[in-house]
Amino acid sequence: MTDEDRHLKEVTEMSKEQLAPSPSQTAPAEPSRLSNTLAKPWVGLATTAAVTVGYALMAGWLTPRGPLTEIQAAVTVAMSLLVGAASGVALRSRWAILVAPVFFLVSFELFRAGVQGPTVDEIRLDSIYGIIAFVTGRGFHWLLVLIPMMLGAILGAAFVRSRKQHKGQDTSAPVHRRTRTFLFRGLTALTGVIVLLLGFFVALPGSTDPIVAEDGTPLPGSVSEFANVDVGDHQLSVMIRGRSDTNPVLLFLAGGPGGTELGAMRNHGGALEQDFVVATLDQRGTGKSMHQFEPASTFTLENAIRDALAVTEYLRQRFGQDRIYLVGQSWGSTLGVLLADREPQLYRAFVGVGQMVSQRATDIIFYEDALEWARSTGDAGLAATLEANGPPPYTDIRHYEPAIGTEQLVHPYDHTPNAEGAGQNFEGLFVEEYSNVEKIRNLGVTLDVFAMLYPQLQEIDFREQVTSLDIPVYLAQGRYEAPGRADLAEEWYEMLAAPSKELRVFETSGHRPMWEQPAEFDRLMSEVLADTSE
Structure with a gap:
């Protein structure tokens, strides 16, 4: 062999060595010790537990009653999606769809176990009140948590699976598995759309329309807004609306509690806005003030009075009026009498609508009337329930x-002549002034506030405690008001100085004459206004 042949042979062999695949190309790299540890099921389960329990504790601390505002609801959806995704990655399995929500729900319920109210305590589905409490409390909260969390878990597990396939650690699936995967991805996409719509839905705030002139532009000097006091x-x-900010101010207190x-x-x-600046207060824990619930220990009768006095002072200062008008309906009429009795110099007049005098006496009369009606109509179930409750x-x-x-x-009457109709207060729960979250949660939070405050009203009886007021008093009472309220209001009115x-009797109304006959x-x-203007 010549020197030239030997050189050609050496070059050929070197070229083969250079073109030969390296060991790293022919076989997958050995997983590191850390990768092996992270891949162990117990590590994924522990990580999922840490993430979901941590999220549950944070949510239980910040929102023990679940989200009460549009911001809280939107954050809940986003956080649940992220926590679900982290759980799917950690577990590396679609089992995260089940495991993550269970960890969250158990931890959240245990953490907030001491919180009081029908929407957060024992689940009771044996009554309308119990069903409302469950649906608007736990039901709505679970919806905002579980669907996004499950979607996140699916996406997290899918991400890990796609990484395995990319690294060649997963063999190709047979046709039937591909079909199942395709369907699963379609369901995932649909769930994703639902989560996006859910997030958009809960993020929408409430608003109130401006008061406009004939040309459709905002009326100069009018006021139409929500104020935070x-x-x-x-x-x-407080929703404040009026055609002129120089008109007398009317503070309205809603019922309940x-x-x-x-x-x-x-x-x-709307007609009241012609002559008054109408300030409609959402009391602590209600309506647009529902996120001001905690701590529950602040729900006292004294604080309800102080709150209303603080709002009164705000309105007086803002609109430059020494005295304002005070209107209260049902429980609001109780609060109104207490305000007028304590600080009469702040108010020009008090108007009680569906006036309450003694909650305890009224409830006893209602109980007796309901029991008599149940027995007379043969409603044995209602009679047995009333007798058992006492x-x-x-x-x-x-x-x-x-x-x-x-x-x-027990006390029916014809609602058809009235503006509000048979729907009464339920018809007003879905106006644009409320956010979507508030629309859903209003009824449930009403039960929570009622549970906190109503027991504190049992010793009130104006026939003994408030027999004189230093401002003009007007009572608006429906002809068909239930005797348990009407008789006591008339009795108190007769002795009131x-x-x-x-x-004033409203001929076709019941307990809500200002809305039934506006x-x-x-x-x-x-x-x-004419009688009391200076």
Whole structure:
């Protein structure tokens, strides 16, 4: 072999060596010790537990009753999606779809175990109150958590699977598995769309329309807004509307405790905006103030009075008026009397709508009327429930349902002539002033507030405690008001001493005459304004 042949042979062999695949190309690299450890099921389970339990503790601390505002709800959806994704990656399995929600729910419920109220305590589906509490409390919260968390878990597990396939660690699936995967991905995409829509839905805030002139532009000098009023360490929302910010101010207090009447005021109170700056207060824990619930220990009768006085002072200062008008409906009429009794110099007149005098006495009459009706109509189930519960007051507010929740059955009347109709306060829960979260949660939070505050009203009886007021008093009472309220209101009215007083009967109304016959109520308020203006 010549030197040239030897050189050619050496070059050829070197070329073969250079072109030969390296060991790393012919066989997958050995996983590192850390990778092996992270791949162990118990590590993934521990990581999932840490992430979901940590999220549950944070949520239980910040929102023990679940999200109460659009921001809290949107954050809940986003966080649940992220936590689900982290769980799917950690477990490397679609089992995260089940495991992550279970960890969250158990931890969240244990952490908030001491929180009080029908929406957060024992699940009771044996009554309308119990069903409302469950659906608007746990049901809504679970919806915001579970669907995004499950979607996140699917995406996280799918991400890990795609990484394995990319590294050649997973063999090709047979055709039937590919079909199943395709269908699963379609379901995942659909769930993703639902989560996006859910996030958009809960993020929408409430708003109130401007008061406009004939040309459709905002009326100069008018006011139409939500104001946040500082009352100690809380902020309460007040809807303020009027055609002129120089008009007399009217503060309206809703019933309940726990009620919100932004819808009723918008649907049926527009005429009042002609002559008044109408300030509709959402009391602590209600309506647009529902996120001001905690701590529950702040729910006291004294704080309810102080809150309303703080709002009164805000309105006086803002609109430059020494005294304002005070209107309260149902529980709001109780609060109104207490305000007028304590600080009469702040108010020009008090108007009580569906006036309450003694909650305890009224409830006992309702109980007796319901029991008599049940027996006379042969409703053995209702009679047995009432007899088992005994007469009020009750420590479990669900017991009030058969006693006072049957009012329309025991004392029916024709609602068709009235503006509000048979829907009454329910028809006002879905106006644009409420965010979507508030629309869903209003009824449930009403029960929580009621449970906190109503037991503290049992010793009130104006026939003994408030027999005189230093400002003019007007009572608006429906002809078909239930005897448990009407008889006591008339009795108190007769003994009440005031600079002037009037009891106006609304002929086709029951407990809510200002909404049932709004034109007649506006006429009454025009007379009140004329009688009391300086």
